[in-house]
């Protein structure tokens with residue numbers, strides 16, 4: 001390379017960096033550095049009225065899983081915490097499964113519409129996607145609360161006389177999360193099915209596959225990158241959900257998100273809140289790395 | 304006549320899909336419908352009325368929260384769209400510079416990190432800054448919103464840039480335009496639909512945020528969503544339904560504009 | 570046209586990529602382009618034509634060598650400061666501007682007063698016969714019209730050199746032929762130096778004052794259409810321009826001794842050792858056996874005005890003769906017939922390998 005060429009390339013690199021710099025500054029200030037500060041806080045001692053004392057302590061991390069006995073000071077497993085973790089994980093897994101069971105046929109349905117109709121169906125999925133999460137949660141609330149749509153309908157038709165308590169149950173949180181995150185499953189699944197070559201189905205049927213076998217042996221394996229993408233997109237926000245469990249689960253049916261909030265409110269244990277947040281972040285990062293690997297594999301074999 | 308064997312039809316799928324669409328919309332429609340209810344709950348439907356809109360409209364807390372939401376969303380959009388446009392220009396149509404992957408990760412970071420995590424991290428940092436500087440204004444909320452709006456603004460702008468014919472800028476340079484004038488006269492006008500689309504998504508995203516706002520706001524800095532969340536303690540009021548319906552309408556309008564804008568030149 | 574040089578490329582090298590994947594798009598290219606001439610770069614796909622053009626325009630920087638414009642070094646001058654304009658293969662018309670705004674763009678960038686911009690734009694639109702479409706968006710134009718806008722836009726600032734990268738390749742045959750005439754007319758009217766890229770040899774031969782034949786990043790030969798056709802310097806040029814037959818043998822003072830033991834006359838050849846000569850099919854003459862080389866008719870292909878006669882020499886070499894078809898259409902030859910092959914005067918040209 002001639003010096004002039006090199007200088008031009010270096011100039012181009014420098015311009016690239018200068019152009020991304022403002023975005024990086026905003027992100028660093030309000031998205032990246034705070035995470036590092038939080039990591040530091042997770043190793044400090046809780047202050048009496050919230051906030052922290054600047055004194056090193058492992059307690060924030062230890063108390064994720066263990067609690068100190070008030071009388072003899074020995075460490076025992078913190079059952080309440082474990083219950084919350086367990087509930088968060090299984091609610092997220094079931095939410096993901098539910099979203100898939102409903103989302104896959106929906107995505108398939110959209111992808112098999114005539115091309116002119118597809119944008120309209122997609123738009124119908126996109127509107128809830130962009131609608132305020134809180135509003136959608138309120139909408140579910142209107143349906144399932146004691147004076148809500150379902151109970152009203154059942155009482156008016158005389159099937160029940162007392163409203164069924166649906167709100168503030170795990171079922172309500174589950175239904176709510178499946179509802180609010182369904183579009184996140186449908187959109188990537190649609191993208192994958194849209195690329196699926198329907199002639200492969202013709203080939204499968206030609207080779208004596210039944211509908212069920214064609215689905216299991218041909219369609220699902222080929223659209224699997226979309227399934228992975230959709231599942232991660234639903235699982236990650238479910239695990240970190242805050243609004244939906246708060247509104248539909250009430251104070252008792254907490255998930256990790258609400259538990260973290262508690263530490264910064266009544267719990268007055270910022271280090272524990274910080275270490276819980278870091279833990280959640282690590283789980284999510286692992287899930288995302290898994291997704292990136294699966295997506296890369298997908299593009300290698302099908303792209 | 305026997306029905307033709309439709310290759311792409313799978314049994315039960317259409318039924319589930321239709322049910323899914325109903326499930327997506329029935330709650331929203333219920334919410335909209337009962338915002339026009341004269342009575343207080345679904346139980347007692349007393350006919351059509353706009354009274355809850357009037358109640359919301361005359362509630363100073365709602366007025367203030369709405370105005371605050373708009374102010375925050377406006378400034379967050381301006382900042383996010385500006386820096387995202389620059390970042391998109393910096394990361395497309397040139398040799399990938401060292402660290403570009405890290406830049407992508409940073410830009411998309413708000414999409415990957417759970418909101419609650421960012422929210423408490425910001426709570427920690429801003430609590431400290433508030434003590435140090437004594438400043439309690441909307442700046443914190445605007446900065447936080449700007450950050451998580453960046454990826455939403457960046458993606459459509461970048462997509463538009465990648466679809467832009469590079470030879471147009473080459474042609475401008477050939478016709479004696481300096482790099483700056485090439486940008487002003489050729490790149491920017493052609494990029495404009497992408498920028499507007501990105502700004503719209505950023506605006507909606509900011510307007511919708513609950514979690515981060517809830518944790519970052521100082522006392523008396525409610526936005527519409529956090530105001531509504533706060534109202535929940537008193538049970539669902541039709542007033543909240545009315546506000547939700549208005550926000551929903553705004554979202555639909557912006558989204559429709561967004562789709563028309565991005566479909567236009569395809 | 571004068572002999573004054575406008576563009577001079579000296580030992581220009583352009584390499585793309587790094588390490589093992591380096592492509593030498595231009596490999597030590599030196600060429601002088603004269604003021605006011607219609608100069609064509611001709612060569613197969615990938616030989617480096619576009620690269621040379623982009624270096625002259627300033628869109629790329631050479632890896633080595635220098636480029637001079639009217640004697641001044643412009644090697645590292647950015648494109649917006651070179652009095653050189655380009656007609657892009659894809660036209661690259663600004664979609665957000667009207668036809669007139671496209672044409673006026675360069676003049677505005679040069680800071681010309683608006684009265685001048687207006688007048689000159691109108692003149693350019695008249696030159697390419699597009700006055701009626703001045704207010705249209707460029708997306709509403711046909712391919713041929715877009716082509717004219719691109720031309721008018723590049724000519725408007727009256728550049729010293731106009732670069733055209735396969736400007737006609739996107740047009741259909743009829744339109745292409747019309748535009749060839751149009752381009753030639755514009756070049757004569759404006760007196761601007763045109764550097765024209767094509768891989769269509771017919772286009773090159775009919776339009777150019779001089780042609781540079783390129784291959785694999787090197788200029789193989791520069792000359793007028795006639796020079797290149799009649800005196801091709803090497804095998805590549807001879808076979809790339811038109812059709813030809815190659816004969817190899819031992820050089821002598823006035824001919825070539827073939828492997829068959831026969832002699833091809835080539836007055837003044839004056840070479841020793843193995844040589845290759847090129848003979849165009851139309852320079853072959855067929856006669857009775859015994860007159861010249863011994864040959865057998867293998868096949869006859871009727872082309873209308875011409876008939877191609879494929880002949881086998883006694884060592885098996887195949888050569889093709891192009892004969893004018895007589896009025897009856899019957900060349901009077903039959904397959905398997907023995908003939909004598911002779912050569913038109915000056916038709917045997919020595920070429921390098």
Ligand SMILES: Nc1ncnc2c1ncn2[C@@H]1O[C@H](COP(=O)(O)OP(=O)(O)OP(=O)(O)O)[C@@H](O)[C@H]1O
Nearest residue numbers: 585586592594613614615616617618619620621768
């Ligand atoms: N930006 C680039 N990066 C890498 N290689 C390039 C680049 N531009 C051109 N090349 C390579 O340089 C060589 C010459 O390319 P060039 O475009 O000059 O050919 P061309 O003669 O114009 O061909 P065509 O007739 O197909 O347009 C090719 O092998 C091409 O692959």
Ligand SMILES: [Mg+2]
Nearest residue numbers: 618619620734
């Ligand atoms: Mg080319």
